[in-house]
Amino acid sequence: MTTRRQLLQGAALVGAATLLPRPAYAAGTGNIFVSLEKGNEVVVLDRTYAQIKRIATSKRPRDMHFNQDRTQLFVACGDDDAIDIIDVNTLEVVDSVVTGPSPEVFAFSPDYKTIWVSNEEYSQLEAIDLESRVSIAQIPTGAEPEGVIVSEDGKTVYVTSEVADMVHVVDVASGAVIKNILVGTRPRRFIFTPDGKQLWVSCELSSEIFIIDRATNEIVGDSLFFVPPGFKPEDVTPVGMAVTRDGSKILLSLGRANHVAVIDGTTHEVIKYILVGRRAWSVDLSPDESVAIVSNGLSDDITVIDMASLEPTQTIPVGRVPHTVMIDG
Amino acid sequence: MARLAPWLMGAALSLLPVAAIAQDAPRDVRIGYLSLDYDARYDEKLVYLGLVLDPLTPPVPGARMGVEDLKILADAAGFSATLDEQKAADVAGLVARVQEMAAAGERFIIVDLPADVLDQVAAATRDLKVTLLNTTAHEDFLRERCYPNLLHTAASDRQLADALVQLLRVRNWTNVLVLFGQNPRDKVLADVFTASAQRLRLNVVDTRQVTQSTDSESMEQNNTLLVTGGVDYDVIYIADTQGDYARYLPYATQLPRPVIGSTGLEAAEWNWTWERDGASQVISRFDRLTGDLHMDGPDWAAWVAAKSVMTAYGKSRKTDPDEIDAWMRGARFGVDGSKGVLMSFRPWDGQMRMPITLSTADAVIEAAPLDGFEHQVTTLDTLGTDQPEFVCK
Structure with a gap:
């Protein structure tokens, strides 16, 4: 210890x-x-x-x-x-x-x-x-x-x-x-x-x-x-989740399926599947909810998602087996 | 997957007064475990000055851990589970044990028996209402017998061979020299590997028998340079169940080529260095339970056999053992073996679908099915004999 x-x-x-x-x-x-x-x-x-x-x-x-x-x-x-x-x-x-x-x-x-x-x-x-x-x-x-x-x-x-x-x-x-x-x-x-x-x-x-x-x-x-x-x-191994303050959108990482699902909080229908890195794990929303960031456990990087367009904007290498992301907005 | 939960809603952990909440007193479920008094497979291989090579150990701790891991599920589902561990000296004794266990209401018996023994036991008990779960016999012929009372959590020879062949295909190491030892089983394994290799269009450049005999007349077969010379290849596959030829083959070859099969890179149900998919927690629990034994393929097979039975009792919402058995063999069953996917039993041969680890002495290099191998139902069925090709013999 x-x-x-x-x-x-x-x-x-x-x-x-x-x-x-x-x-x-x-x-x-x-x-x-x-x-x-x-x-x-x-x-x-x-x-x-x-x-x-x-x-x-x-x-x-x-x-x-x-x-x-x-x-x-x-x-x-x-x-x-x-x-x-x-x-x-x-x-x-x-x-x-x-x-x-x-x-x-x-x-x-x-x-x-x-x-x-x-x-x-x-x-x-x-x-x-x-x-x-x-x-x-x-x-x-x-x-x-x-x-x-x-x-x-x-x-x-x-x-x-x-x-x-x-x-x-x-x-x-x-x-x-x-x-x-x-x-x-x-x-x-x-x-x-x-x-x-x-x-x-x-x-x-x-x-x-x-x-x-x-x-x-x-x-x-x-x-x-x-x-x-x-x-x-x-292929779908869901793990991490994040929800917007108004409850309208829930982000769900799909693990081996290498995507994040954006889910309508009311209808529970998928709004969009966003391609991210390998084994998408945890996901965190910035406090102003302008971006979400996903850790990709098997590709050793994180993916930034623009919440307005629901598009991935950047992938950034971080190091060995990223687990959790926290944004101090 | 449909709702499983409502009938469990009122149940509680054992630290609460379960009987006060559950509708009935907990059912007592006994799961059998059967092995031989003496099993030559577990002899420690004493080589030279008392050197003990990492010996194969009986996998009963795996079964105990599988029961223990799901006790909390059993509590919630209103049953208590115990592992009834029995042994016998020979086939007649084993058959008598199975009959006694079945008579005592045990519907499932986890077996740790060599293939020829298990073959006879399964044949003699095929009309009993009991399902045997094979944890240590890899032989394909046992699957092809199509015993109604036999399931397999040990990987089949063909699953293991297909995993190695997928790796060679992905690496584009397409020319293979196949070697086999003098144990009859070695030739069987070499044949299975060759069939698998040919299916994925690998080129077996030659197939050669090896011997440890050191007399000069056997030089063509015992000298590693001669055995591996005279032909070009990308990789050597060796089937040598005794292991003492294979052990000395890497770095002793005519050409600088990797060796796979019985040494070098080995295919198995599990490797103690697997660290994804929650495996490290499983391995730590096994270490604690056994006083630091490595958790190997047979241990995993026994663990997942026990987990399968516990899961079937706990989640099927059935109480009739025959219905529980049918549910465990059916499409709605899925067991988590900490290999990242749900696993189930193939209806055509009773074989559990599973990922296969490809490991060196201290690392898992890949787990099959490898990326790129696709299947119309499940990629796990790219390993082992698939339904369209399978024939009961």
């Missing part, structure tokens, strides 16, 4: 490289952060997509989220059992939170005091109190838990098990699973629709999206399939 001291030493070495002075505003730098699962670093691009920094992290950085005021970026590092904290202004690792084994995907509680993280190799969902750094709950899940999302009131956490093909519904007050919802094969990620009514689950191997009614925790309607022209259903 990497200690905090080692991390800080590593950060200091990287920080020694001369950088242009940058104004210290809390948010809105326009910078783009990409975690590299096999590169053990987070690459930072500016709003012109020029690379400005490669930040060494603990091993196997994957999921990332900003803190409440967007001054820090948290990065789950699966092979060092830690969530590193990057200062968004100095672009250095400044701290690290010790987690259970193999953290993969995480989410903050609405008050940002608790981190809910899936421990992929020990099949549990863990809650960590951010201030004390104490692990305050470990909830057993099916094997290989992945996607984690916390309800707006902080009372419910949803987590997928990739092996058991389930969504576990966790009641925070009791720390217990109150419902298991069987979905498609290898469920990966979640989004809430902006109206708060639905939970969408991407199921990578059965190529489908399940929609769960949050009031009842029941599946609504048939699962959705999105197969770009010229592909077989088996």
